[in-house]
Amino acid sequence: MSKQKDGIKASKTESKRPLRADAVRNEDALLQAAKEVFLTSGVNAPVRDIAAKAGVGIGTLYRRFPQRSDLVASVFCREVDACVAEAATLAAENDPLQALTLWLKRYVSFLAAKKGLAAALHSGDPAFETLPAYFRANFQPALATLMASAKESGEIQTDIDPYDLLRAIANLSVTNNEDDIQHTYRILDLLIKGLLFGGSVSTAEV
Amino acid sequence: MSKQKDGIKASKTESKRPLRADAVRNEDALLQAAKEVFLTSGVNAPVRDIAAKAGVGIGTLYRRFPQRSDLVASVFCREVDACVAEAATLAAENDPLQALTLWLKRYVSFLAAKKGLAAALHSGDPAFETLPAYFRANFQPALATLMASAKESGEIQTDIDPYDLLRAIANLSVTNNEDDIQHTYRILDLLIKGLLFGGSVSTAEV
DNA sequence: TAGCATATGGAGCGTTGTTCCGTTTGTCAA
DNA sequence: TTGACAAACGGAACAACGCTCCATATGCTA
Structure with missing residues (x-):
């Protein structure tokens, strides 16, 4: 029930540092995997399945998408x-x-x-x-x-x-x-x- | 992934035996409690909350409503x-x-x-x-x-x-x-x- | 009142979303 | 090339969920 996250989605003007190469690669893999898993298993598919299909750990998924719904x-x-x-x-x-x-x-x-x-x-x-x-x-x-x-x-x-x-x-x-x-x-x-x-x-x- | 339940909802013609008094009382309490909980906490409220509000155990709830969605x-x-x-x-x-x-x-x-x-x-x-x-x-x-x-x-x-x-x-x-x-x-x-x-x-x- | 089918309650199982932190890795200055 | 550090990673672990199971309790009928 605690929901005081910032939720700001990294506006384009913001530019602390560029993402690391593996980070962008994994984010892309996650989005692609999620798209496929959602298509076959529905939007309620477990995040673990998506992480597995993308070939990354759950921690990585949650680093990029703090909540399931963000993904x-x-x-x-x-x-x-x-x-x-x-x-x-x-x-x-x-x-x-x-x-x-x-x-x-x-x-x-x-x-x-x-x-x-x-x-x-x-x-x-x-x-x-x-x-x-x-x-x-x-x-x-x-x-x-x-x-x-x-x-x-x-x-x-x-x-x-x-x-x-x-x-x-x-x-x-x-x-x-x-x-x-x-x-x-x-x-x-x-x-x-x-x-x-x-x-x-x-x-x-x- | 296993979903071979009968799902038949007790047609009115069927009459093996009348429900026991405590059973009907509890069913009514559950429906009333569920209605209230759904109103305040949404339809995704935990079944435990509903059972608690109705003053019955979870087992009783599941005896009457084999699945959450049935309730x-x-x-x-x-x-x-x-x-x-x-x-x-x-x-x-x-x-x-x-x-x-x-x-x-x-x-x-x-x-x-x-x-x-x-x-x-x-x-x-x-x-x-x-x-x-x-x-x-x-x-x-x-x-x-x-x-x-x-x-x-x-x-x-x-x-x-x-x-x-x-x-x-x-x-x-x-x-x-x-x-x-x-x-x-x-x-x-x-x-x-x-x-x-x-x-x-x-x-x-x- | 005895006997039994019916009903009860909650510990416990498997699965989920999410957190945490020790470890690995990409990047950049020297 | 190399060292060093922030960034990113992975997955064990936690809390909360839906649901099962069965020892126990209780309402009905004879």
Whole structure:
């Protein structure tokens, strides 16, 4: 019940000393291992499993991530970053509408991999409180850019808020069945066709 | 990783022998204690705390609720029942529109008390899988009855599905701030006014 | 009242998140 | 290259958890 940790996440301006080489290597290995373990065993997988898979001791894990939830949050942010980064890649290699379409599917698969995590997000753990903001702050501009390009090139015509679209798709993706991702893809196609002519999207969920 | 339990929940037709008096007393004490502990310490409170508050041993708790989640599920169902039962009470003591209004507020306060539980519901634990169905099966008829009465008496005029209304209000209630229940009440008033003239409700959530 | 199935309670087991500290290792000045 | 020290490591150990087990106690029926 004692929780007076600083929690400051090393802002970029801060620079006491550079991390040692083995430290960055291990941090990377931990994040990679955690991502895989979470995927196979769920977010509640024991930290020991993650440390073992990363080939480091538990002490090392806790040095970098003082609490279990910090590790979960870091993995989440990392995957958000990866998904967002792909928007630029896709935009560079495809025409606007195709880039938008491909990225939305990428976004759906991102959501699909976050099944167990969604429950943890609402668990009240303070380590997760900033994640929704991080989610929005990164995804909204990414989608906004893709949509703007497609609109400029005249391929789509809509005034829908990118964030509304992100939320709508997120709601679509909360299907209990695991392989219903194909169903989500089909609905997504409908949404994209909808974008071609403008309009709005409304959703409901319990 | 071993989970081959029967899980059959003693259907009403089954009647080997009546429970012993102390058994029913303890079961009731456990459910009451669990409800209170969950409210103050969250759904993740240790079972030992609950057993202590109920004044029984842990063995007794586990005899009635073989798994922690069974206790959580039972508390949930019990509170659903209580809320549903109140619909009939309110209908008997008030005119239809007032009964409907009062019950919807009661429903909001029910939702407000389920904050931590919402996260557990999506945790994938099989003990929780039947709860959404239980939720709907009990709440929908209750609200449908109240709405039908108010419609017959000409006080409201709408063709909205009771379940849609339940879901919409549930979405409204997922506010992070704890005392935002007043805000929810205000929106609820709007919804009720909306019922007076018919229409539909659409919601969105991340 | 006797007898027995039913119910009880809590020590104890295995697993978890987390701490602690003796040991190892990367880095940098000399 | 080497010495020295802060940084990083690893894992035994601790506390708290969910859950099991069984000797004991107790409510019911005959």
